[in-house]
Amino acid sequence: MHVALIDREEALGRWDALAASFAAPASFRRAAPDALEPLLAGGRVDALLLAVGNGIDAPGLMQRLRELSPETLRVLVVPEDMAASGATALGARCGAQQLLVEPLSEAEVRRVLRRLLTVRSLLTDKVLRARL
Secondary structure (H helix, E strand, O other), X not given: OEEEEEOOHHHHHHHHHHHHHOOOOOEEEEEOHHHHHXXXXXXXXXXXEEEOOOOXXXXXXHHHHHHHOOOOEEEEEEOOOOOHHHHHHXXXXXXXXXXXXXXXXXXXXXXXXXXXHHHHHHOOOHHHHHHO
């Protein structure tokens, strides 16, 4: 499984422990918002986690992800102090397939990704899968 996380450049270091926990055969890559296209061009990305933060255009990035790589699972990571209603509304605007609340644990990320991959594997119609 190839997982990517997008966060503000100055905040990427906070994901070091989570990235280190993804051992082979899984990989975990981190990038700043302006590196979405090079990240996707650099190899397969099964799931992308987008951390919501100051200056990040979450709806715009998720739309670009859907255009460039519709098969990539889209997960929105919201800060724990964000109101549930605001997080849900943002997730809907972004077209996120899952919302996660910080702080994240490796077990929680793996559980969510496993569930999303299972649902995706059940959908054999490629057009329907891309739309979902």
